[in-house]
Amino acid sequence: MWSRLFVYEADAQQYENLFIKIMGAYKKGFQPVKPHGNIGDRGNDGWVKDEGIYYQVYAPEDITKNSLDSLNKAKDDFTKLKAYWDKISQVKEYYFVVNDKYKGVGPHISNLLAEIKITHGLEKTGLILAQNLESYFHSLAPEQKTCIIPLLESENKSKNIYLHLANTLLKVLDIDDWSRISENLIANSIEHNVLDNFYQANLLIQKTQLVAEYPQLNKSVTDLSFYILELVEHFNNNTHDINGKFLKLDKSWRQTWVDNFEEQYQRDELWTQELYKKHNNFVYSFNKFSENMRNFIEVDFYNGRVISIVDSLGVYNEMQNSEYLPQGIL
Incomplete structure (x- = not known):
């Protein structure tokens, strides 16, 4: 037993x-x-x-x-x-x-x-x-053990819910290939299949019945869901398709003469800044979720690793490092 x-x-x-x-x-x-x-x-x-x-x-x-x-x-x-x-x-x-x-x-x-x-x-x-x-x-006594074991097993079943959710998220979000996804985001683009996977991950979280005994972990799950959706829905505006593979910031207006150049330019700058914030927030929320998984469910979840923002182009980190960790939500 x-x-x-x-x-x-x-x-x-x-x-x-x-x-x-x-x-x-x-x-x-x-x-x-x-x-x-x-x-x-x-x-x-x-x-x-x-x-x-x-x-x-x-x-x-x-x-x-x-x-x-x-x-x-x-x-x-x-x-x-x-x-x-x-x-x-x-x-x-x-x-x-x-x-x-x-x-x-x-x-x-x-x-x-x-x-x-x-x-x-x-x-x-x-x-x-x-x-x-x-x-x-x-x-x-046998009857005492019989009363205790179901309670212990129940806790393990609760943990299994989170383990299944977390391990599925690692696969659906393709976290092992996160460096490439992150570099694409820095370049203002996302692959269609990554976009679909992120929507699928958000739906998976919404369909999972969380357990009340883990309030801190539950908050990190719902936060992660929110920032996943924020990130991918950002690409619903001001983007265009590239060869049926990528969605990218639409800068086609620069190829023609426009009277409102400054207005268009500022719009692109704002879109880029917002994407960076959402990129940052996803990374931070995923790492907080992983931290809570280790605290409450599995001590070596994802082998203790974190994900980072990969900016080898030096767009935001001034070429100090190619990767860096967000310090909080922007």
């Missing part, structure tokens, strides 16, 4: 949810703490009030790194926890819950816990790693 995928695919809040579900069945009197308003949970992710036992869940990036900053943060977090919760139920035992993904953790964490124990006069401190959580699960 237990799958290590529950652990490997869980980071941050997802791992805390996993811990709470298992501990609620395993430890008598265990209660999760829901963050409240602007005071949060005061560092307490779960406790056994009558026994003075407290648990704090740490994401791997916060505690497994052997850095002075992360260790000091952990000390400060405990100090805050004790200052608030000690008045309610004296802190006697304190445990770090760390998703080590079955790799173990360095001795600096055990040293830190020993220091906290001595400094604050606690009875016990300790670590709860992935293997401990799995052991707790296996010790449960």
Whole structure:
């Protein structure tokens, strides 16, 4: 029944949810703490009030790194926890819950816990790693496991929705060939098949039923959809077809004498500037979407890569670099 995928695919809040579900069945009197308003949970992710036992869940990036900053943060977090919760139920035992993904953790964490124990006069401190959580699960009664597993599998099904969407978007948007697409956009053009693919990607997002438990990820999905549509619809105006393959800014007016030259020129300049903004916004929104995929669904999504604006002609970057990353929405 237990799958290590529950652990490997869980980071941050997802791992805390996993811990709470298992501990609620395993430890008598265990209660999760829901963050409240602007005071949060005061560092307490779960406790056994009558026994003075407290648990704090740490994401791997916060505690497994052997850095002075992360260790000091952990000390400060405990100090805050004790200052608030000690008045309610004296802190006697304190445990770090760390998703080590079955790799173990360095001795600096055990040293830190020993220091906290001595400094604050606690009875016990300790670590709860992935293997401990799995052991707790296996010790449960069959009916308890039966209640927990569907909840865990449900989370995995939710993740699969996003994985399917994201991996399909990578293919439909032809992200592996993004450098060429981006250079064409810098040259004020887009291929018909790329245009069709972008419309298809937007439709795919619109047809996907997102899951309420990932609000930050959902926002990045809807933002991406918006900026995809903005980019491709820009080519509905002031463009002409080239050999049935490209749509490009229509500059045919320059081949004839026109009285309103300045007006036409300014129109082209405005169109080009708007295209650059929409180009920028798509790149930024795609990278934000990828970042949220890594935070909530798959830690190595798209192999940790980002896409950039490719400007080898030096139109916008003054030939400093051929590629650069947008810093935000324009």
